[in-house]
Amino acid sequence: MINLVGLLLFGILAILQSTIVTRMPLLNGTADLILLFIVAWALQDRVESAWGWCLIGGLFASIYSALPFGTFVVAYLIAAGIARVLKRRVWKAPFLAMLAATFVGTIIVLLISMLGRLITGVNIPILSALNLILLPGLLLNLMLAIPVFSIMHDMAIWLYPGELGA
Amino acid sequence: MKSNTSRSTQLIIVILIAMGLVGLALGGYLTPLSRILVNPIVSAQSWLAKRYQAVQSLITQPEDVTSLRQKNAQLEAENSKLQVQVIELQQQVTEAQLLSTLVDYERKHVENQFIAATVIARDVSPFMHYVIIDRGSDDGLRKGMPVITQQGLVGNIAAVTAGAARVQLINDPGSSINVILQQTGVEAVLNGQLTGEIGLEMISQNATVQPGDLVMTSGLGGNYPDNLVIGQVVTVRSDAFALFQSASVQPAVDFSQLDIVLVITNFQPVDITPLIPVQTNP
Numbered sequence: 232m233i234n235l236v237g238l239l240l241f242g243i244l245a246i247l248q249s250t251i252v253t254r255m256p257l258l259n260g261t262a263d264l265i266l267l268f269i270v271a272w273a274l275q276d277r278v279e280s281a282w283g284w285c286l287i288g289g290l291f292a293s294i295y296s297a298l299p300f301g302t303f304v305v306a307y308l309i310a311a312g313i314a315r316v317l318k319r320r321v322w323k324a325p326f327l328a329m330l331a332a333t334f335v336g337t338i339i340v341l342l343i344s345m346l347g348r349l350i351t352g353v354n355i356p357i358l359s360a361l362n363l364i365l366l367p368g369l370l371l372n373l374m375l376a377i378p379v380f381s382i383m384h385d386m387a388i389w390l391y392p393g394e395l396g397a
Numbered sequence: 398m399k400s401n402t403s404r405s406t407q408l409i410i411v412i413l414i415a416m417g418l419v420g421l422a423l424g425g426y427l428t429p430l431s432r433i434l435v436n437p438i439v440s441a442q443s444w445l446a447k448r449y450q451a452v453q454s455l456i457t458q459p460e461d462v463t464s465l466r467q468k469n470a471q472l473e474a475e476n477s478k479l480q481v482q483v484i485e486l487q488q489q490v491t492e493a494q495l496l497s498t499l500v501d502y503e504r505k506h507v508e509n510q511f512i513a514a515t516v517i518a519r520d521v522s523p524f525m526h527y528v529i530i531d532r533g534s535d536d537g538l539r540k541g542m543p544v545i546t547q548q549g550l551v552g553n554i555a556a557v558t559a560g561a562a563r564v565q566l567i568n569d570p571g572s573s574i575n576v577i578l579q580q581t582g583v584e585a586v587l588n589g590q591l592t593g594e595i596g597l598e599m600i601s602q603n604a605t606v607q608p609g610d611l612v613m614t615s616g617l618g619g620n621y622p623d624n625l626v627i628g629q630v631v632t633v634r635s636d637a638f639a640l641f642q643s644a645s646v647q648p649a650v651d652f653s654q655l656d657i658v659l660v661i662t663n664f665q666p667v668d669i670t671p672l673i674p675v676q677t678n679p
Contacts, residue, residue: 249518249519250518253519253520253523256523263521292521295518295521296522296527298522298524298525347524348571351571354570355524360524363591363592364523364524364591
């Protein structure tokens, strides 16, 4: 049931990401909805399906990207792992943990994407990537981080009513 | 007999009084008197009428307000529907105009066979300048087929599934095309950039390149047919100590507004990789 919800959620998110979000760039950077939802889900208490959802989100993103298949899966798994570590460290301030995880997660996803391009033989100038993609993308992700965290918190209460709602 | 006489007298007196009153009235002598009599009656009448209307409106107004609100809601709903229809029709008109220009382009270039496709998605990674179109191998599309619009070259098909295809745009950092400048015949290589811009490289130092020169595909390398419009030279950078000149190009196609594209289906790209000599270290 929970993985089915994840399948549906990330399917919709991938469609939104590829049709709408990519048409609203800031310079050349865009928000990464899939990353935000994965990180927000990984930060929820007692949620055990974070890795499964991470895999689903990564697979959907890979379908919509020409990057080597699996690049997004690896990037999202690392981002979710960091979010889990942060949750243990900053468990009293979940919003702070969300912002920190979004910050680190965005950098990781974009660096791994750059690595993916390098593997395919395309050299990306690091300074341009930093100014035009990484920083604008980071700003957009941080702006969306708190609303996404609230949505996922409500979803966690809905999917784990006995454990989180108490 | 007496009573008959008195009645006749009374009748005559009444008629005379009546005639007298009529005469006085016609003469205007009764106007002040009539005013005195009529004015209170009119005042009373109007007072009563106003109160009656007030009571009537008090009773009937809530129904009117409710019915007016219902009508207003209905009209607003109808208005919204009509607005949606107007937007849909405007979109259809725009699409029809676009298709019409594409059909015109197709008629002018009878040597090529085209399939029209709609852009349905963009690559989710900001490092990749790719789009996904709604036609695939079931429609006869193959990897490497050039994709254009009526303005010029868009890119080529990088991957195909049964119902969709992924198109690498010419402004992708991994894209490299052999081009020729129409006016001077100078050959160069067009590369995509991370910013989504395109630029010319490998222009010989002896070549004369000017802003405004038209950039077209040369056909060299076998990836694209020749004479497809790409854009115009905007600025030229020439360094005295550099081996080659470079230039930035304004693409003819607006890549942020891609909706419908044409795929050239009768062009088969040539893979020249086996012909490129492999460098071996002694």
